Amino acid sequence: MREPILLTPGPLTTSLATKAAMLVDWGSWDAKFNTLTASVCADLLRIANLGDGYVCVPLQGSGTFAVEAAIGSMVPKDREILVLVNGAYGQRMAKIATVMGRKVSVLAVSDGTPVSAAAVAEALAANPAISHVGMIHCETATGLLNPVAEVAAVVQAAGRALILDSMSAFGALPVDGLPVDAVISSANKCLEGVPGMGFVLVKQAALVQGQSPSLSLDLCDQFEYMQKTGQWRFTPPTHVVAAFRVALDQYWAEGGQLARLARYQANGDALLAGMKKLGLQSFLPADLQAPIIYTFLAPNHPEYDFQRFYQAVRARGFLLYPGKLTEVETFRVGCIGAIDQAEIQQAIAVIAEVLAELGWAD
Template identity: 35%
Template sequence: MLFSTVDNQLLFTPGPLNTSATVKSAAMRDMGSRTQAMREVTTEIVDTLHKVSELSADYTTVLLQGSGTFAVEAMLSSLIDNDDHALVLVSGDYSSRMADICNIYGIQHQLLNFEESEGVCPQKLKAFLDSGPKQFSHLLFVHYETALGVVNPYQPIIDIAWQHGLKVLVDCVSSFGLLPINSERPNLVAMASSANKCIQGLTGASFVFVQHKELMLERKKRTLAFDLKAQSTTFFASGEWRFSPPVQILLGLRQALREYVQEGGRAQRYKKYFALHKYLESRLSTLGIFPIINAGVRAPIINTYSLPTTMDYACLSASLIKRNIVVYASKLKGCFRVGTAGDIRPSDIDTLVNEIDTTMKG
């Protein structure tokens, strides 16, 4: 297969690298990672991300190579000092991953656990922080836990942290571009996300929005490749990435952002995803398949559904894969997950439901 560009558009051509029709095309050209064209691509992405984030000019956008977890690790390792103490709100697999990152980097932290199917309870968080003097400097949480599909109450958590003088670092990997992430509270220090979720780009590029004053603080370096300050400083000094950027992935992200803006941004994307989500629920209900998470904490991104008692996930998945349809397993027995985020149409949902119905009857 060959990736190249034609008039700044990303092309994917299946087949061997020496496909003559592709190689000889006069319209194609390479885009080097350290060229003015690449600097312009990166600048457009950074500017557009900041615009659609709805954040103030106090925040800087830092691009990174890698998936959303890369951005979360960069955020935690770059913005928390050795003498800081973080409170990690654990409500699922991805908040547990934040705790794992803290363990690896030796970041002092304490866990506050919540029921995974219900998400973070603001009253429990407030009661915990009100219960006595504690030495926390930061609060870490995940906006949307995709393992079950649960939205955590973003603004109430930030408000409670503000009341207790805690800086907030949040994983918005699966929510950015669909759910609001802005906050008037100045304790919202940083949030991490990636190209391949609600923005509908490709896996391999991620980013962190961080308060500029926090980014510029002097801290002991823990990492080379994940150093947000070094990444940002280098780009603004030269317009280039410190290490080789994923050029094709960034071209895809630029195009995805252009389409995101042209289609109406966050409001229109939410409207589209929500309509698909409701249509999926209505179609699945005809087969006796229902969502298992309370409607108050669901979002039209990835949701968990019950399986008919006569079917297990392995059987359903194997049958659907034969028809080029992929659904996700759930950590809950007798359940599976379906996403309505992405370039999905009602006809795709019809195909999915019809194939599930066929499998059940088979």
């Protein structure tokens, strides 16, 4: 029996080659492993294509660790960060900044509503204490694609710095040439690695020694130590880095960002069409949807229960994601990972079977 297919935003289904890469043990200070780390960082900068002056700082842990490291290391203690919130991950960024002891302003709109570049411009004009703006690229709570280019232009025009959480988008959605100070992501999303390593692609000039309130999450210290020694400051996730190297090799073999986006978009189109036939409605309109994860309104049935639904679908080989909205019952289906339209069509057939079995089909 095959492993379950993860229709989630990460961790996600990985290829056999990526899994197999973790069967080899590595010395954390060994020159061969240092070379491996350097090659991964070089590829991440190549994918981003942000221009000169950017460096890659890898970090142990989940993507949230990298977000916390970026905010703590980049936002001065006597300045303020404006966090743009239209979902759970914007809320998390604001909470991180608060816990890190930074002054925080929040520009919030409802779930499923794009951030307004005009509203950002107005907020920046009204508060000169704001030095940085924090933004989510793809708000995974709904699948919403935020207007990153428009907001980035406004932030640049106001002379402020943009920190972009591109966790669920980087590698599939382009960031080429955006006027940002930092782009944050992790191995286990659109680059199809495994969990355990985040990274920040950041302007080297934005790294200031002694700014971070954390030892382990100090981007500047991590970068400078790696430059001097080629090594991670603390025990690196060796097997994760090795798997990431193989995942990146497959990324280039597939055709890079454009090919990865095309596959995910085809997956998403097939998913929407299939779910529509089952009477399941997408939460977002098509023009706001990123081809990463899709939120669907739950079946309109008084006995609907996500856990029953989840377990029945899981028993047939697919893992869904619970909804993250408070005002309406939803569930989420991801279309990223080492899957294509064949797996999406199989999942739709399974969902149809489960809905009929439970008596929830329209």
